[in-house]
Amino acid sequence: xxxALALIVLGALIAATAPRVLARGSWPDREPVLALWVxxxxxxxxxxxxxxxxxxxxxxxxxxxxxxxxxxxxxxxVEAYGLSAFGESWPAVVAxxxxxxGLWTAAMLTREIRAARTRRRRRRAELLxxxxxxxxxxxxxxxRLVVLESERPDAWWLPGSTPRLVVTTAALRRLxxxxxxxxxxxxxxxxxxxxDWLLHCSSALAxxxxxxxxxxxxxxxxxxxxxxxxxxxxxxxxxxxxxALALVGLNEERGxxxxxxxxxxxxxxxxxxxxxxxxxxxxxxxLRLTAxxxxxxxxxxxxxxxxGLRALG
Numbered sequence: 493x494x495x496a497l498a499l500i501v502l503g504a505l506i507a508a509t510a511p512r513v514l515a516r517g518s519w520p521d522r523e524p525v526l527a528l529w530v531x532x533x534x535x536x537x538x539x540x541x542x543x544x545x546x547x548x549x550x551x552x553x554x555x556x557x558x559x560x561x562x563x564x565x566x567x568x569x570v571e572a573y574g575l576s577a578f579g580e581s582w583p584a585v586v587a588x589x590x591x592x593x594g595l596w597t598a599a600m601l602t603r604e605i606r607a608a609r610t611r612r613r614r615r616r617a618e619l620l621x622x623x624x625x626x627x628x629x630x631x632x633x634x635x636r637l638v639v640l641e642s643e644r645p646d647a648w649w650l651p652g653s654t655p656r657l658v659v660t661t662a663a664l665r666r667l668x669x670x671x672x673x674x675x676x677x678x679x680x681x682x683x684x685x686x687x688d689w690l691l692h693c694s695s696a697l698a699x700x701x702x703x704x705x706x707x708x709x710x711x712x713x714x715x716x717x718x719x720x721x722x723x724x725x726x727x728x729x730x731x732x733x734x735x736a737l738a739l740v741g742l743n744e745e746r747g748x749x750x751x752x753x754x755x756x757x758x759x760x761x762x763x764x765x766x767x768x769x770x771x772x773x774x775x776x777x778x779l780r781l782t783a784x785x786x787x788x789x790x791x792x793x794x795x796x797x798x799x800g801l802r803a804l805g
Contacts, residue, residue, distance in 0.1 A: 495573055496548040496586065498795055503541030506788070510534040511709035519781075520713070522770045524720035526781055527713070528690065533785040535697070535710050539597075540792040546590035548796070551575055552583035565800065572803035593701075600700035604692050615650055619658065637676070639664065645742050649679035651688040663742060671738035674730040678738075681725030687718040716758060723762055736766040 514520065514534075520527035550557040552575035562570050575583075622640055642660035645667070650656040657679050659672070667675065682688070691714060697704075698711035726735045739759055748759045773781075 496545040499545040507706040524717040530785040533788040537788040544796040549583045549587035569800040572799040601696040604696040674734040674738045677726035681722035
C-alpha cells in the first residue's frame with residue numbers, strides 16, 4: 493500500500509509543479525511542437541500514477557483484484573508490496589475514488605467527442621447548404637478546398653474523415669497569392685498533426701477536473717501551442733512574413749489589434765513572434781528536453797515495479 497501512496501503523492505507533485513516549471517521558460521514559444529510533447533508527457537505521467545495507484549489499492553483491498561494484478565507473480569513479489577499493512581478499508585476507499593475519477597474522465601472525453609461531432613455535423617450541413625456538390629461532381633477522397641461567398645475574410649479547417657479547408661471570397665479578395673498559400677498551409681498543418689484530438693483530450697480533462705492545475709494549464713497551453721506549431725509549419729513553406737501578413741489581413745477588422753483588445757489576444761502575439769523570428773533551440777538542447785520529457789511517464793512505472801523487481805532479484 494505504501495507504493496500506491498507514493499504514486500498518489502508523485503502524481504500530485506507533478507500536477508502541481510509541471511505548470512509552474514513550464515511557465516518559467518520562454519523556450520515553449522520557440523519550440524511549440526516540443527512543448528506540446530512535454531505537456532503530453534506530464535499529463536500521461538499524472539494519469540499513470542492514478543491508474544497504477546488504483547490497481548495496487550484494489551489489490552490491497554480485494555483478493556479477487558489481487559489475483560488478477562499479481563496473477564503470474566510469485567509470493568515474494570506480492571509480499572514486497574505490503575498490501576495488508578493498512579487493512580482493507582482504506583485501500584478500498586482509495587481504489588473506489590480513483591476508479592470513479594477514471595470513469596468521470598471517460599465520461600468527459602465521451603461528452604467532448606460527441607459535442608465535437610455534433611458541431612462538425614452541423615457545420616458540414618451548413619457548408620453543404622452554402623456550397624453544394626454540383627451535378628456530375630465526384631466527392632473528393634482527401635482534403636477538399638471549399639470557397640464560400642462571404643463579406644467576412646476568413647479561413648478555417650473542418651476536421652473529420654474527409655477534412656475540408658474552407659476559405660471565403662472576402663479572404664480571396666483581400667489576401668495575395670502568397671498570403672493565401674500561407675493560410676492554407678497553416679490549416680493543413682492542423683490537419684496533418686491531428687491537433688483536434690489534442691484539443692478534445694485537453695478540454696475533457698480540464699472540464700472534468702478544473703481544480704487540477706496541470707489539466708487546466710494543459711488545455712490553455714494546447715490551444716495556444718497548436719496555433720504556434722501550425723504557424724511554424726506554414727512559415728517553413730511560405731515564409732514568416734507571408735504568414736504574418738495573412739494573419740493581419742484576416743483579423744484586422746475584428747479589433748484584435750486595437751488598444752482596447754484583451755491583453756491575452758493571441759493573434760497580435762503570434763504576429764509579433766513571426767516578425768521577431770526567435771532562434772530555435774540547439775539540436776542538443778532539443779534532444780535533451782525530449783529525452784527528459786519522455787522519462788516522465790517512466791517514473792511512475794519505476795515506482796510501481798521496483799519493489800517487485802527487487803524481490804525477484
